[in-house]
Amino acid sequence: MAGWSAYDIPDQGGRSAVVTGGNSGLGYVTARELARKGARVVLACRSEARGVEALGRLKREVPGAEVEFGRLDLADLSSVREFAMSYDGPLDLLVNNAGVMALPYGTTVDGFETQFGVNHLGHFALTGLLLPALLAAPPGARVVTVSSMAHLLGNIDPRDLNSERRYRRWVAYGRSKTANLLFTHELARRLALTGADVVAAAAHPGYAATNLQLAGPRAEGRRIAERLMELGNRVIAQPAEAGALPALYAATAPGVRPDSFTGPSLAMWRGAPAPSRRAPWTTDDAVARRLWDASAELTGVSYDALKAG
Secondary structure (H helix, E strand, O other): OOOOOHHHOOOOOOOEEEEEOOOOHHHHHHHHHHHHOOOEEEEEEOOHHHHHHHHHHHHHHOOOOOEEEEEOOOOOHHHHHHHHHHOOOOOOEEEEOOOOOOOOOOEOOOOOEHHHHHHHHHHHHHHHHHHHHHHHOOOOEEEEEEOOHHHHHOOOOOOOOOOOOOOOHHHHHHHHHHHHHHHHHHHHHHHHHHOOOEEEEEEOOOOEOOOHHHHHHHHHOOHHHHHHHHHHHHHOOEOHHHHOHHHHHHHHOOOOOOOOEEEEEEOOOEEEEEEOOOOHHHHOHHHHHHHHHHHHHHHOOOOHHHOOO
């Protein structure tokens, strides 16, 4: 794993991939590098205009790339269902990358707190609805969910998953990223119980320069906070090309273990992909099952193919 880079991605010819949030930032780099290695990639994005623009840009950077746009709004479960129904054929790789960060309090179309609803519930539903396509792929399909080192900010509160009692934007973000890891933990367990040849793993980018950090301050007109985030992106953060490497490693490298967590090697902050520290609460079996059950009830997605779990 030492020094692993995009040049080390194995050939992806004949494989199909869906990357959520594939129109910008880490998602765009992930989609581009998978396409560069021969994968057929769907950029699953909320905005058709931005998605189509990203397609054109990607095709200019990677001539001959086999890429397409698929409309997906993770804040709207009906959109998630429509996207999954429109997907045709086996699926070798699902990268649950899209997310929101530290936004002012709001709710999704279905009434969930936005960060929990988009970062966790939307991807929980999408993965469950695409599971038959993943199981139909040749052996070695993978689900990679992008978490964050911010998961260390706190465990989920099963009694207040939607932060209705008290909302603190950064704590809510951290809890949504903890939910990503608990989801990966439980998905890996259930896949193992059913003998499915699908690997569920997680990754995080460290501190990478993307537009994600700017969305919250910009939405509230907090100009000083926005400028501080911009300064951090320029001075401290690693570029999106480096931030995408842990997810690309988890998605393509040989021997990736179920429920592994890959991140930058230097203090979880930057550097080549390496096994990453994770909070002990992210591998709590009982909490993971409780979150899974709550998520299935909230989304109406039951993972029928894994009922043996």
